[in-house]
Amino acid sequence: MAQEEDAAELVFGEDLDGDVDEDGTCCLSNAEVAIIMDQAKQEAISKSTELSHVFMQTDDYVSRFSGTKDPVSNSASVEALREALFHFRKERAEGEVAKLHSFEIACLANLAPESVEETHALIPSIAGKFREDEVTEILEIVDQNINAALG
Numbered sequence: 001m002a003q004e005e006d007a008a009e010l011v012f013g014e015d016l017d018g019d020v021d022e023d024g025t026c027c028l029s030n031a032e033v034a035i036i037m038d039q040a041k042q043e044a045i046s047k048s049t050e051l052s053h054v055f056m057q058t059d060d061y062v063s064r065f066s067g068t069k070d071p072v073s074n075s076a077s078v079e080a081l082r083e084a085l086f087h088f089r090k091e092r093a094e095g096e097v098a099k100l101h102s103f104e105i106a107c108l109a110n111l112a113p114e115s116v117e118e119t120h121a122l123i124p125s126i127a128g129k130f131r132e133d134e135v136t137e138i139l140e141i142v143d144q145n146i147n148a149a150l151g
Contacts, residue, residue, distance in 0.1 A: 008124040010101050026102035029109035031066035031078040034059070038072045067112055067146055081109055081145035088141065090134050098129045100138070108142050115139070 005012055028036075037059045044051050051059075068074045085105045090098045100108070104123055113119040116135045120127040126135060 007103065010103060010125045012103070027106040029066070029078070029082070029106045030062040031068055031071035031074075031109060032082065032106075034062040034066045034071040035075050035078060037062060065110065067109060077145050078109075081142065084141045084145065085109075085138070088138060090130065098134075101125065108138065109146075112142055112146050113139065114143075 037055070040055075041051060041059065043049075063071065066078075068078065071078055082105060085100050085108060086102075088100055092098060104126055107123045108119075111122050113122050116132050116139070119135050119139065126138075130138065
């Protein structure tokens with residue numbers, strides 16, 4: 001019997017089982033998708049290809065909810081946020097290392113929670129991995145990069 005998916009427990013289907021696949025596949029934030037879609041849009045324009053209605057609706061959505069005024073112009077900040085969160089690690093006494101899953105990184109970038117309590121409510125998997133002071137560090141990283149992107 002197939003295991004039921006549960007984002008709160010970071011249980012996903014085979015596509016996200018290993019967090020980041022060998023080919024770099026992972027969850028993306030709306031801003032990252034907006035950047036990719038802008039590249040596809042530019043390519044379509046240069047080839048005089050018509051873009052579908054669904055493409056344009058999706059592009060509008062990810063641009064509107066990207067957390068930045070212009071994700072394409074602020075792509076360095078978008079990339080810096082992913083890198084900072086991807087490399088955020090906390091060692092535990094048992095020799096394990098607590099790190100953020102790509103789903104949690106995308107949620108943090110998309111939702112930009114402002115408090116530990118809000119983070120725990122919106123992204124419950126973080127509560128089980130990180131102490132409150134560590135979540136505060138994560139929120140400072142998000143805040144710094146989002147403020148830089150809002151410029």
